[in-house]
Amino acid sequence: MEDRVIAENTEVSKNHALGGCSKTLGECTKSILPVRDALEVLSGxxxxxxxxxxxxxxxxxxxxxxxxxxxxxxxxxxxxxxxxxxxxxxxxxxxxxxxxxxxxxxxxxxxxxxxxxxxxxxxxxxxxxxxxxx
CATH class of the missing domain: 1.10.10.10 (Winged helix-like DNA-binding domain superfamily/Winged helix DNA-binding domain)
Structure with missing residues (x-):
């Protein structure tokens, strides 16, 4: 289970469709914000x-x-x-x-x-x- 924990600066899969998710969890977190913004505008x-x-x-x-x-x-x-x-x-x-x-x-x-x-x-x-x- 410990192997599955992703630390702040560890490598994340390079096959993500989101360009910002290629290096660190922090970058992945930054990629979530624009997706959430889009969903906020279009949700419902x-x-x-x-x-x-x-x-x-x-x-x-x-x-x-x-x-x-x-x-x-x-x-x-x-x-x-x-x-x-x-x-x-x-x-x-x-x-x-x-x-x-x-x-x-x-x-x-x-x-x-x-x-x-x-x-x-x-x-x-x-x-x-x-x-x-x-």
């Missing part, structure tokens, strides 16, 4: 489905609500505000009668496309592995 049941909905184009509130089954208006409003605060979603108000409010992904929001594609592929493989379903 609704944020990724909202982002995915907006990847298919600009939408009004009611359109997003229809595309994200089960979300309440209150929760959708909260999640859109959070995504806007994190500069992933832009809220545009058009001075028409009636006033039109439209949501779109920012360029920064679109930077999540590859991350979401990898999560989608991993999720499909995991589902198949665990449940034997596609």
């Amino acid at each position: 049941k609704w944020k990724l489905p909202i982002i995915i909905s907006l990847m298919f184009g600009n939408k009004r509130f009611s359109q997003i609500a229809k595309e994200v089954p089960g979300i309440t208006d209150k929760m959708l409003s909260k999640e859109l505000r959070d995504l806007e605060a994190n500069e992933l979603v832009k809220r545009s108000v058009y001075n028409t009668i009636p006033v039109v409010v439209e949501y779109s992904l920012t360029e920064y929001g679109f930077s999540l496309q590859n991350v979401i594609a990898v999560l989608r592929d991993w999720g499909a493989a995991h589902r198949k592995r665990i449940m034997g379903a596609e």
Whole structure:
């Protein structure tokens, strides 16, 4: 068991996908912070489905609500505000009668496309592995 303990400055596997985890446990700890930051921004049941909905184009509130089954208006409003605060979603108000409010992904929001594609592929493989379903 003692052999498995990793001290502060001991070598860690060089095959880690995270570049910062190649030398010391301290570097691994530093690599955890940005992952935690990303999860904080994207965590929860609704944020990724909202982002995915907006990847298919600009939408009004009611359109997003229809595309994200089960979300309440209150929760959708909260999640859109959070995504806007994190500069992933832009809220545009058009001075028409009636006033039109439209949501779109920012360029920064679109930077999540590859991350979401990898999560989608991993999720499909995991589902198949665990449940034997596609």
